[in-house]
Amino acid sequence: MSSSDRQELQTLRDLIRYGVSRFNEAQVALGHGSDNAWDEAVYLVLHGLHLPPDTLDPFLDARVTSDERAKVLQLIDRRVTERLPAAYLTQEAWLRGHRFYVDQRVIVPRSPIAELLDQGLSPWLRDPFEVTRALDMCTGSGCLAILTALAFPNADVDAVDVSTDALEVARRNVDEYGLQDRLTLHHSNLFDALPHAAYDVIVCNPPYVNSQSMDELPHEYRHEPSLALAGGTDGMDLVRRILQAAPKYLSPEGVLVLEIGYERDHFEAAFPELEPVWLDTEEASDQILLLTREQL
Structure with missing residues (x-):
């Protein structure tokens, strides 16, 4: 033109x-x-x-x-x-009406877990005010950790990422929301360097894209850090480690809410003994699952 x-x-x-x-x-x-x-x-x-x-x-x-x-x-x-x-x-993304700073150090916030947090994870949690400890594993920009803190006003929230670059972005967002007193950022490879705690809620949007899908990603997705997307051959490399460690970090009535995108078939093949509750949202079906400490 x-x-x-x-x-x-x-x-x-x-x-x-x-x-x-x-x-x-x-x-x-x-x-x-x-x-x-x-x-x-x-x-x-x-x-x-x-x-x-x-x-x-x-x-x-x-x-x-x-x-x-x-x-x-x-x-x-x-x-x-x-x-x-x-x-x-x-350099901004909107999730459930909330604005977050973003750049190419983190993936663009878009997790449908945000919609579930809007509802306080009802009916799976009876009272959002009873949640006192919560964890966002693989926090990236910190968006889900912040939405978790807003959903559970009495909770202290920990947020974990292996990427120091991502944690710098998360710090900016935490500061902009004024949540420094309730939301703590941790540099850790999953649970490895995380102090022990008993969480009422763990939310997690981990890298879960299988290797074939990674090879076929459109150009737009290739601008995002592959560390935050790639989940190995079947997409379940990090999920296996998360499910193995999570029971040690959940309170007796605690729940894990895990996003796995379009990898349900791979999840069920990897964990045939598990029977999670699949949580649908307006935007997503068969992409988010809930497991209790007892199940894990």
């Missing part, structure tokens, strides 16, 4: 339509916050214009300045040419 043609893009509606066309033409891979080209374009346009991410209608036919147009088009161009997830372009 020539520079003169771009001058014809005068309103937010024009820019969004152009973004949708570019994304569809380039067949960009979605799934890092939006699942369709319209939502992706709306988000980038609103962000580029410093407008609220949930307020489009009043501004849809507003005209943009040449500088504003250039900034938005740069975001759209980079999304297509560099295949960067939108969250890396804007």
